[in-house]
Amino acid sequence: MDQESVIGLENLHKSFGETVVLDSVDLEIHRGESIAIIGRSGVGKSVLLKHVLGLLMPDSGDVWCLGTKVNGASLPDLYRIRARVGYVFQFSALFDSLSVRENVGFYLDNHTATPPADIDRIVDEKLRQVGLPDTARLAPAELSGGMKKRAGVARALVGDPEIILYDEPTSGLDPITAAAINDLINETKTLTHATTVIITHDMASAYKTADRIAMLHDGKIIFDGSADEIRATDNPYVQQFIQGRAHGPIDPLFIK
Numbered sequence: 001m002d003q004e005s006v007i008g009l010e011n012l013h014k015s016f017g018e019t020v021v022l023d024s025v026d027l028e029i030h031r032g033e034s035i036a037i038i039g040r041s042g043v044g045k046s047v048l049l050k051h052v053l054g055l056l057m058p059d060s061g062d063v064w065c066l067g068t069k070v071n072g073a074s075l076p077d078l079y080r081i082r083a084r085v086g087y088v089f090q091f092s093a094l095f096d097s098l099s100v101r102e103n104v105g106f107y108l109d110n111h112t113a114t115p116p117a118d119i120d121r122i123v124d125e126k127l128r129q130v131g132l133p134d135t136a137r138l139a140p141a142e143l144s145g146g147m148k149k150r151a152g153v154a155r156a157l158v159g160d161p162e163i164i165l166y167d168e169p170t171s172g173l174d175p176i177t178a179a180a181i182n183d184l185i186n187e188t189k190t191l192t193h194a195t196t197v198i199i200t201h202d203m204a205s206a207y208k209t210a211d212r213i214a215m216l217h218d219g220k221i222i223f224d225g226s227a228d229e230i231r232a233t234d235n236p237y238v239q240q241f242i243q244g245r246a247h248g249p250i251d252p253l254f255i256k
């Protein structure tokens, strides 16, 4: 029997004005797997991820998440899906004027009837889980870059999500802090069993966190396989990217 599909992108097309970003993307993600979606900056990784939650809608094609068709879903249905999916935003996207407690508990404070004392307890538990105990009263400005990423993960965990989407979780971090965030992604997976999707251009992170790697290039998924398979592929576009070479079929100066 096929593993249960929890995210499905079918013949997805998305353009902004003249710029074609997604040009027939097909991708199926199964419950419990860890997949990295790699590709150059500006290739459309974040755009792809935003379709999963209906933050962007396709021009054509279908997006499925947890059994619901996202395009065409009612707003209440979209909220129900979003409640079951954690989104760790690029740059952490914490509200500077709110404390760590208010940031991490934001969803529960504003979109549920959970009593504040229960939210305090849940926030403390999630902060401990991501290695940030006793930080609830701090302001985001008092956190280092790595700590901000951790707070972003804690915020994504408050709803006990079945799927966690990480957008560039290691970008902008030094290699040691990045390695610790990769460990956190893996520990979180072990603890929650959540299906894990990591958008990244950091191959070290992809190899460390994912059991499957898909590469987005020129609007399409041009590779989909294991880490061993991607290292062995003779696709010159994929090899140029994973080896980080300036010379090859991809023009380093051209980003569409």
Ligand SMILES: Nc1ncnc2c1ncn2[C@@H]1O[C@H](COP(=O)(O)OP(=O)(O)O)[C@@H](O)[C@H]1O
Binding pocket: 016, 019, 021, 039, 040, 041, 042, 043, 044, 045, 046, 047, 048, 256
């Ligand atoms: N809301 C938007 N409106 C117009 N253009 C957008 C929007 N979001 C993304 N884009 C464009 O789509 C392309 C892909 O962006 P993005 O998905 O952010 O790339 P990345 O792979 O670095 O995450 C870029 O050319 C970007 O400028």
Ligand SMILES: [Mg+2]
Binding pocket: 045, 046, 047, 090, 167, 168
């Ligand atoms: Mg992005």
